Amino acid sequence: MAEIKTKANDCSVDAFLASVDNAKRRADGQELCKLMADITGEKPVMWGPAIVGFGATEMTYANGKKVDWMRVGFSPRKASLSLYLTCDLDQLSDQLADLGTYSRGKGCLYVKKLEDVDPAALANLIEVAYATAGE
Template structure:
């Protein structure tokens, strides 16, 4: 079975921000680093070429595929920031309803700027995601 392409690297998170984040995004990136580091108790590490990740967990799917991924993370994607969250539960859906201006994919929370969000709700959303990932994968 092929190895997961997204793995923790020794690349510089600061260099990633210098390359990808706009001047307007930089303070939001630093705020997300502070928040996710505080919630996980782990420093920022670049996973693959584009995910700023915090902590790690091992997963194994019923298919037999297994690997390691960051417990929480985000990325700069053009004009948006993407925060990776597990938001499938009813409680997480309720949080999303009060979060502020965003769009959501399966596990991608897209925001243009943190000023558009209720930061207490964002913190609860990320904390809920971390708790669910730990519950599911140990």
């Protein structure tokens, strides 16, 4: 089985965020980085070439394979901000109800811009996701 390529590394988070082409996405990424650091008490760490993560946990795939993964993280992608929340989003329906405009994948949320979401609801969601990561 192939080894996971998205691992924590020593690349500079500041340099990565500064390299984001879209000025609005770059500013949102910098703001989200500060918010996640404040909430988690963790320093941001690059995971792979394009994800900023906070904390670490062990995640188990359906096939039983275990990998190290961030507790929470994000990536300022071209189309949206991807928020990686290592938790069961279905169990966070109360937090998601107040969030605002977003779409979702299995373990992540996609937000076009930070002003599309309620700041308090986002902070609460990150806090709960961080606390329950890996459960």
